[in-house]
Amino acid sequence: MAERSILFEPDDKYNAFLRVCNKPSYTEGKLAGVAVAVKDNISTRGIETTCASRILKGYVPPYDARAVELLRNAGAAIAGKTNMDEFGMGTTTENSAFGPTLNPCDTGRVPGGSSGGSAAAIAGGMVQMALGTDTGGSIRCPAAFCGIVGLKPSYGRVSRYGLIAYANSLEQIGPMGKSVSDVSTLMEVIAGHDRHDSTTHDRPYTHTPHADIKGLKIGIPQEYFGEGVDPAVADVVKKAIGRLEELGTTTVPCNIPSMKYALAAYYVTCTCEASSNLARFDGVRYGPAADTKRSWHEAYQEVRSAAFGTEVRRRIMLGTFALSSGYYGKYYAKAQVTRENIKADFNRIFKDVDVIAGPTMPTIAFKMKEKSDPLSMYLADILTVPANLAGIPAISVPCGKSEGMPVGLQIMGRMFEDERIVDVAYAYEQAVN
Amino acid sequence: MADAEDQVIVGLEVHCQLDTKSKLFCGCDTDYRSDGPNTHVCPICLGLPGAMPSLNKKAIEYAMRVAKALNCTVIHESEFSRKNYFYPDLDKAYQITQYDKPLAEGGYLEIESDEGGERKIRLTRIHVEEDPGRLVHMGNVERGKYSLVDYNRAGIPLIEIVSEPDMRSPKEARKFLNKLRATLEYLSVFDSEKEGSLRVDANISIKGNERVEVKNITSYKGVEKALLFEVTRQKNLIRRGQRIERETRHYLEARGVTQSARSKEMENDYRYFPEPDLRPLRVKSWVEGIVLPELPDARRERFIAEYGCSLNHARTLTGELKLANFFEKVVASDPKGLSPLAATWIADTLIGELNYRDMDLDPVDPESFTELVRVLKAGTITDKSGVDVLRVMLDQRLKNETRETPAGIVARLNLAKTDGDTGAITAAIEEAINENLKALEDYRAGKGGALNFLVGQVMKKTRGKADPAELNRMLTDALKKREA
C-alpha cells in the first residue's frame, strides 16, 4: 500500500503533547490521513512511550498496542503522544512528570484527567480525535471538563494489549473526539476481539449513530444529583435530560444503593492492581538504570523512589498494604463483592430502563492546584467509577456550561450496548446544534 | 525402621518443565538451550509494559494428563493468581501461578517403600505456573559484583506437584522423585534430560520438631544428598539438646550442604490476588476424554507377565521410559528366547557400565545390543568375555570411534570360547593340578574352596575363554580321575 505522510506542526499552548510526530505516515483506509493523538500509556512501536513518568523515560516499545495497530491499518496518522497523569493516576493531568496540561477553555483550570492531554489536543483544535484510557473516568472526566465527547467502551470490547496497565480489571482504551460521529468512527476502528487480550469479547462495533431515540426509557439515579454534586452542574444536566425528554424519551427515577461503597471499592481495586502492575519498573529491562553494584532491593528502591511521582508511590503503597498478609479479605475481597453488588444494582435498573443518565463530573474543571489533598481528589471520581466497576459502557457529551465552563452529560448503558448510548449522545448533540 | 523418636518426615514440592513447543503465555519457542541469551524472548515473556499473557492450551492439557495419571481431582473452576516479589530474574516482578484455586487436588503416587512392597504417597495439589528467567552471577553468589539475566527461560510452563509429608526417609524421597519422573515421561509431557527441567523444594522434619524447608535442589541425586545432610544436621542438633528452627535453607549442590537463607527472604509476603488478565478455567469435563498411555506400574507388571522378568528387573527396566523402550526393542525379534538374558544384561550389567562411564543410553543402539545378547545366548563366549565386549562397545561409542559389531570384537580379541578345543583345556587342567598339589589334597580333604581355586587357575591359563560350567565339569572329572 502506498505510504504517504501528513505535516503535523501544532501550536501546543496547552502542553497537550509529550511528543509530536511532525511527519506521520499514513495509508489508505477509513481514517486515511486523519491525525489521531494517542495517550502516552498506549504502546507505539518506535515512538517513546512514558506514561508521563520518569521511570519510562527513553522507553521505545518494540511493538504496537492492538488499538494502535488497528489505527494504522485504518490509515490513521499517529500525530503524537498525549500528556496524562502519571500512569493514569489522577483526575487533573497535573500529576505528569513533564508538567501539567492546561484546559483550552480556561488555561487557569485543569483539563481533567487522566487523559487530559488527549482532551486538550481535541478541544484546542490540534486533532480531530484521540485515544484515551478510562480506569475510573479518565476519558469521561477530561471530555466533560474540556467540552468534547469521550466514550468508555464496555469492558472487553476494545483490546488492552499494549495499554500499560494501571488497573487491568477496570480500564479500557476508548475514543475521544470533537463530535459523537468522530467518537463512533474511532470506536469502529479499535473495537473487536483480540487473541492477545483474553478479556476481549467477539463483539465488533459497526454502527452509524442514529438520532431517533423516541420511546427510550432513561433511568435517573438519585445518587447522581445528591450530596457532593454542584447544584449548578446538576441544573445544567437536568436541562439536558429535559431535552432528551423532548426527543420522545421518558425518564424514570432510580437508585443505586451500592454506590456508597463504589469509591472505596474502586480505590482498593485500582491500588491493589497498580501495586502489582508497577512492580516491574525496576530499572533493569527499561527505564533509568538501577545501580547494578548494589543489592537488588536497595537498587530498586533507589530508582523507584527517584523516578515515580508522589501520587504513584502513594497508590503503590496503598495497594501493597491492602494486599498484604491478613488484609486481603478486608479490602480486595470486599471490593470484589461490592463490584458484584453494583453490577446487580445496574442489572436491576436496566430491566426497566434502556440507559442511565446523569452528570459526568460533580463539578466543573478545578482550578490549577485546587485539589491538593488526595482523598478529596479521589472523591471527584464518584460519578464515573460505577461504570468501570460494573464494566458497562458510558459516554460523556457536552451539555452546556456552568460559570462559562463545559459540563458533561454522562449516559451509561447495558453491557455491550455501546451503540445505544452513542445514539443517545448523538441525538442530544444533533438536537442542540 | 528407625525408632519413632527419630522418625524422619519428608514432603516434596516438585517443579517440572512441561514439554510444550511454545511458552506458557506467549509464542516463544521453548527450545532455547543451545541458543544465545535473550533470543527466545518477546514483549510478553520480557514483561514489557502493556504486554498481556495468553494461555497455552497444551500446557493445561499436559497438566490434566498428569492429574489423571496421579489420581487427582480436577477442580471445577481454577484460576491463575499473581505471586508478587522482587527478584532480577522475574521479569514482571510477579509470577503468574495458581494459588487458592489450583488445577487439581488430592491424588497419590505409589513407590516401593524401604520395607519393600508398594506405598502410597499422597499428593496435596497440582498447579501450573511460569518459570522465571535465569540469573548468571558474576563472581560467586555471596560476593557477586552484579547479575546477568537471560530471559529465555522466563515463561516456560512448569507443573508444580506438592506431596503430603508422607515420605519417611531421604531414600523414599529419591524413589518418589524417580517414580514421578518416569510417570511424567511415560505421559510424554516432560523431558528429564533437559538441563534444569526439574527443581525440588523439600520439607523435612524429625518427628516432634520444627520443619525445615530446603530449596534449590536441581538434580535427582541432589534430593537424597540434601535430605541426608539435613537428617544428620537435625539429629545432631537434637542430640546436643538444641532446638531446630523453622526456617528456609538453600541446598548448595557443589558442596552438598544446606545453608540458612537470610531472614529477609523469610519475611516474603507474596500478596497473591487473581490475575486480572486471564479468565478462569473450567476444564474438569476434559478428564473423561484423556486416554492415558501405559504407565510404569502397568508396564512393570506386563514385563513380569510377558517377558518373565523378575520383580527387581522389571522395576529397574520400567523405571525409565527410555530403558523400558530399549529393552523391548532388544528382545523384539525373539521375545521368548532373548528376554531372560536381555533383562539381566540390561538391568544388571549395562546400567552399571553406563553409570561407571557417566554415559547416556542414547548412543547404544538396540540392534547391536541384541547381537551381543544373541552371541551370549549361543554360548560362544563366556559371561566375562561378554562384559569385555560390552565395554569395548561402550568405549567406542563414548569416544566416537568406529563401531565394531559384537561378533567383530569377539573375533578381533579372540574371545571365542575354547570349548571346541577340549585339548587345550585338558592340558591347562593337568598343568594347574600339577602346579597346585596342595589344592588337590585340600579337595580330597573335602575343602570346597579348593575347586574354586583351581577353576581360577585354569581360567587364567585359558584367558577366560573356557566356559565356566563346562570347565567345572571337566575339572571335577579330572580330580575324580586322580582320586581313583
Next chain:
Amino acid sequence: MVTEKDVQHIAELADVGVSSEELGTFTHQFNEILEYFDLLDTVKGDAAATRDLYNIMREDEVEPSLPQEEVLRNAPAQEDGFIKAPRVM
C-alpha cells in the same frame, strides 16, 4: 491505624523508598484513606466475582521472538547478550 513504622514496612515491601520527611505526611494520608476504605467492612453479601468468559486459551504454536538487539535496546546495561541487573544475596 497505621503507624510510621507500618508505612516504612510497606515502602520496603513495595521497594519504593520513603524519606523521613515524607513519612509523617504519608502516614497521615494513609490513615485518612484507610478510614474511608473501612466503609467496605459494612458491605453485605459474599458474591464471588462473576466472569462471562472461561477457558480462553491459544493453541501451542511457536511465533517469532524479538531479535536480541530489540530485547536489549531498552535495557540500561547489558553484557554479552545478557541484561545486567543488581547483585543478589
